[in-house]
Amino acid sequence: MTTTGIDGSALFQQRTGAVLGELAATGQLKHLQVIEGPMGPRITLRGKGDVDCFCSNNYLGLANHPDVVEAGLEGLRRYGAGTASVRFICGTFEPHERLERTIADMLGVDASYTFVSCWTASEALFPTLCDPGDMIISDALNHACIIDAMRLTTVIKKGVHKAVYKHSDMDDLRRVLSAARQNPEVTGVLWVVTDGVFSMEGDLGRLPDLRALCDEFGAMLVVDDSHGTGVMGETGRGTHEYWGMKGTDIDLFTGTLGKALGGGAGGYIAGSQAAIDLIVQRGRPTLFSNALPVTVACSATKAIELLVNEPERVATLRANVAAAREGIREVGFEVLESPTAICPIIVGKTATAISMSNRLLELGVFAIGFGYPVVPEGEARIRVQISAAHEPEHIDRLIEALRTLKAEH
Numbered sequence: 001m002t003t004t005g006i007d008g009s010a011l012f013q014q015r016t017g018a019v020l021g022e023l024a025a026t027g028q029l030k031h032l033q034v035i036e037g038p039m040g041p042r043i044t045l046r047g048k049g050d051v052d053c054f055c056s057n058n059y060l061g062l063a064n065h066p067d068v069v070e071a072g073l074e075g076l077r078r079y080g081a082g083t084a085s086v087r088f089i090c091g092t093f094e095p096h097e098r099l100e101r102t103i104a105d106m107l108g109v110d111a112s113y114t115f116v117s118c119w120t121a122s123e124a125l126f127p128t129l130c131d132p133g134d135m136i137i138s139d140a141l142n143h144a145c146i147i148d149a150m151r152l153t154t155v156i157k158k159g160v161h162k163a164v165y166k167h168s169d170m171d172d173l174r175r176v177l178s179a180a181r182q183n184p185e186v187t188g189v190l191w192v193v194t195d196g197v198f199s200m201e202g203d204l205g206r207l208p209d210l211r212a213l214c215d216e217f218g219a220m221l222v223v224d225d226s227h228g229t230g231v232m233g234e235t236g237r238g239t240h241e242y243w244g245m246k247g248t249d250i251d252l253f254t255g256t257l258g259k260a261l262g263g264g265a266g267g268y269i270a271g272s273q274a275a276i277d278l279i280v281q282r283g284r285p286t287l288f289s290n291a292l293p294v295t296v297a298c299s300a301t302k303a304i305e306l307l308v309n310e311p312e313r314v315a316t317l318r319a320n321v322a323a324a325r326e327g328i329r330e331v332g333f334e335v336l337e338s339p340t341a342i343c344p345i346i347v348g349k350t351a352t353a354i355s356m357s358n359r360l361l362e363l364g365v366f367a368i369g370f371g372y373p374v375v376p377e378g379e380a381r382i383r384v385q386i387s388a389a390h391e392p393e394h395i396d397r398l399i400e401a402l403r404t405l406k407a408e409h
Contacts, residue, residue, distance in 0.1 A: 027351035028371065038064035039263060041389040045366065052394045054367040054384045056263075059231050059341050060313045061389025062303045063263030069097030072264075075298030080116025083291040088280070091291035094129070099297040102254075102304050103268055106237060107229075108247030111276040114292045115285055118226050118256035118267030122149040124283035125254060125269055126191070132159025133188035135180050139205065141167045141198050143224060152191075161186055167198075170209045177217040189220055196225035196239030197232065200375050200383070204232070207243045207250070220251040226267075231341050236307050236314040242339070251275075257296065262303030264296040317341060317388040320395060324386050327399035331406050335384075343384040345402075353380035356405055363401040 002008075023029040039060070043053045044059025062068050075095055085091035096114060098120040115121040122145040126136055134157075136150050143310040150162045162179065165173040173192070180186045192214055194205040205223065214221045225238045233241025240250055247253075252275060257266035269279055279286065307313065321341050328335045333345045347353050357369030360382070371380035384398070 004359070007055060021047050024257060027354055033366070040064050041391065041394050042312075042385055043341065043366070045361075048361060051361065051366045051372045052390075052397050053220060054365060054385065054386070054390075054398055055177060056385060057227070057259035058263045058389065059260040059317060059385075060236070060303075060307060061387050062260070065262075065303070065306065067306065068262050068299050068302050071302035072295040072299035074187055075295040077276055079294040079298075081293075081295075083294060086289060087286050087291045090277060093291070093297070095297040095301065096295050097290060099292075099301045102301050103270055103326045106304055106308065107248075107253055108237070109253070109270050110270045110273040112253075112270035113276045113279050113283075113286070114257075114266055114268045114297065115257070116265060116289065116292055118146040118224070118266070119148075119267050120289065121254050121267035122146055122224065124279055124285040125252065126150060126153040126160075128279055128283045129275060130157055130160045130191065133186060134191065135161040135163060135183075135186045135188075136191045136193060137163045137173070137176055137219075139166060139167055139194045140164050140174050141196075141201060142193065142195050143226070146195075146224060159185075159200070159246050167201075168203070168206050170206065170213060173210070173213055177213060177219060181217060189355040190214075191220050191222055193194065193224070194223040196223050196228035197340050197342065199227050199342065200344065200370065200381070201338075202336050202340045202383075203338045204228075204239055204242065205342065207240055207245060211245070211249055214251075221249075222252045222254070223250050224254045226254070226256040226341065227342065229255045230307055231314070231317065232339070233316070235311050236260070257300040257303075260295075260303075260359045261307070262299045264299050264329055266292045266296050266300060313388045319388065320388065320390050321391070324390075324395050324398065327395065328384070328402060331399060331402045333402060333406060341386045341399060343386065344381040345384060346379060346381050346395050348378060348380055350377065350380045352409075353382055356409065357382055359405055359408070360401055363404060365398050365401040367398075 035043050036046050037044040039058050044050050079093055080254055100112045103134040126149050130153050163176050165176045180190055196205050197397050228239035230236045232239045252271035254269055257264050334343045353369030353371050360367050367382050367384050369382050
């Protein structure tokens, strides 16, 4: 018996078991699927065999591109398996510099700096750059990494404020900005942050409108373009290019190397040289965590070179997206409209989305059902993601599987 009469281990087991039991009983328990081979438009799942993959972020089909793989292997041979250090001690290698210059050039900004993930990049940005009296203003549907970075900032930097505006609602953002400028406790920088492409909705941040409001109220604009880089715009530079904007129209970018840019790990912050210099000096996730593996830096650099030199990949992706969206609508499912490679099919309840996703897998199509808490209850969906690597036969099989699913439901 403990001195308090409470057995922490038993209590933990009891409440954990209750949560997992409820998830299992309501059909919401997630099961990890194991891939036995490389990522591509068609993959091999343990126990399922070969299936068409429509849930990957491999938007340009570069995750298993031979040049990207070889660049990583050459980096591994030349620089070894690990950095074994944080950047400011002995963890900065030539490929880090090369990759960061390549990212900055691609986006048309002064500088960039890499991290082991976009999540850690987001956790470095606001806690480092914000000061007491600042306010961070977020779109209501921003990615979880932005939400958690805001929460962390207000804990680390007492006196930093946060606010939320309704999703892509410029009138509501104007209200929030106006109230912030009238708040005597908000004496510093206003930071407006948005996703470029919203990962669950598949829609776009209204960057020109956001820029105009930021200019009017003297605010900074931060864009997480993890799902837009390599996808949006005529040459795949990102959501800002789609809107006809320059990289310098955005004060700071965050982004990932784990989606269109080769599909490996890693993230980055990009923007002014001064901002990046301060991140290098004060950003806790870079001061206290190992550098991005060099092999990933080499692969990502090659992926960006392929994006720049082979713009037809972006054109192919756009054509595939158009074909998939037309097919989904023709079958009779509701798909949220947008020009992005994310095609959310709204089905309602979380258990329904998971059940339909499981049935699709039986039909040879791998697409994940998302529900609460990732999206609000009642708005569960199957998220179909399109790649430039998909051939017409892959999209045809997707549509036929959805046709079967529609008939059964």
